[in-house]
Amino acid sequence: DIVMTQTPLSSPVTLGQPASISCRSSQSLVHSDGNTYLSWLQQRPGQPPRLLIYEISNRFSGVPDRFSGSGAGTDFTLKISRVEAEDVGVYYCMQTTQFPHTFGQGTKLEIK
Amino acid sequence: EVQLLESGGALVQPGGSLRLSCAASGFTFSSFAMTWVRQAPGKGLEWVSTISWSGPHYADSVRGRFTISRDNSQNMVYLQMNSLRAEDTAIYYCAKGLYLISDWGQGAMVTVSS
Numbered sequence: 754d755i756v757m758t759q760t761p762l763s764s765p766v767t768l769g770q771p772a773s774i775s776c777r778s779s780q781s782l783v784h785s786d787g788n789t790y791l792s793w794l795q796q797r798p799g800q801p802p803r804l805l806i807y808e809i810s811n812r813f814s815g816v817p818d819r820f821s822g823s824g825a826g827t828d829f830t831l832k833i834s835r836v837e838a839e840d841v842g843v844y845y846c847m848q849t850t851q852f853p854h855t856f857g858q859g860t861k862l863e864i865k
Numbered sequence: 866e867v868q869l870l871e872s873g874g875a876l877v878q879p880g881g882s883l884r885l886s887c888a889a890s891g892f893t894f895s896s897f898a899m900t901w902v903r904q905a906p907g908k909g910l911e912w913v914s915t916i917s918w919s920g921p922h923y924a925d926s927v928r929g930r931f932t933i934s935r936d937n938s939q940n941m942v943y944l945q946m947n948s949l950r951a952e953d954t955a956i957y958y959c960a961k962g963l964y965l966i967s968d969w970g971q972g973a974m975v976t977v978s979s
Contacts, residue, residue, distance in 0.1 A: 790964045794910075801958055801969040802902075802910065813967065845910055849964045852922045854900075854912035 755779050755848050759857035765865045772833040774860045776846035781826050783850070790849040793822055793831045796859075797842040805844075806831065838864065867891040867968040869959045874973030877949055885944040885973055887959030895937040898963035901944050903955035904972075911955075914944065917963050927953075949977045 756779040766772045774793075782789045793806040804813045806822035809829060819834040833840055841864060846857040873885040887899070898917035904910050914933040915922045921933045932945040942959060956972040 784964075788964070792966065796910075801972055803969065804965075804967050807965050807967070843909075847910070847966070849966060852915070853924050854915070854966075856910045856912070859909045 754853055755782070755851055755855050757846055757848060757855050757857040759844075759846060759860050761860060762858060763861045763863070765863050766833075766836045767865045768838060769835050772836050772840075772862060774831045774844055774846075774862075776824075776829045776831070776857050778827045778829075778848055782848050783826065789825070791822075791824070791829050792847045792849065793820075794845045794847060795840075795842055796845065797839075800842075802845065833862075836862070836864070867961060869961065869968060869970035871957065871959050871970045871973035874957065874975050876976045876978065878979050879950060879977055881949050881977070882945070882947045883949065883975060885946065885957055885959075885975070887942045887944075887970060889940045889942065889959075889961070892961065894940040897961055899933075899935060899942040900960045900962065900966055901933065901942075902958045902960055902966075902969075903953075903975075904958070905952075905955045908955075913957070915963055916942065946975070949975075951977050953977050 758777045760775045794802040796802045805816050810822045821832050843859040845859050868890045870888045900915040901913040916933045930948045935942045954977050958972045959970040960966045961968040
């Protein structure tokens with residue numbers, strides 16, 4: 754199974770400041786079709802997960818442009834350019850390149 | 866607008882069975898794989914099962930006990946859960962997609978306890 758490791762697990766951030774979350778996979782996420790199926794999800798308190806970023810760097814419909822994704826192979830990053838109050842929650846990376854699909858442990862973003 | 870509505874969550878005794886349903890709308894259901902993901906209380910996300918054109922896929926933790934199925938005529942996906950254990954207690958989310966898991970339902974709570 755592919756193990757997804759996120760850092761940090763907790764991130765206190767000042768409103769208006771940037772935030773960054775890293776995700777490392779135990780093996781390459783490049784699929785045989787050439788795509789890399791690495792997504793980022795946001796889960797606000799009491800809510801279901803919401804897709805933010807897919808295939809490393811593509812923002813899903815309706816996602817603000819302050820969210821961006823980057824990386825390749827086994828190392829990936831989610832960045833929030835300026836954190837807003839509504840960004841509080843837990844962020845997960847997820848790989849769907851290979852079964853079983855696996856998630857990172859989650860990173861809790863909170864406001865200082 | 867994509868909508869996914871889970872139902873069937875309940876309190877069940879260890880060893881019991883339960884069937885979750887997910888009603889889908891707002892997209893061409895038959896063209897998409899469907900996925901179940903669960904989240905134990907206070908824990909992270911765990912993939913459970915996906916049904917795609919290549920057939921069903923299961924997490925090791927549920928293989929042999931859970932069965933995923935779909936009815937394209939009714940835009941429904943199901944998760945039949947047998948031999949339930951305390952560690953199956955979780956919110957079960959229905960989600961659209963295989964490689965791109967784009968939309969999620971609100972979830973159904975399953976509690977396994979005596």
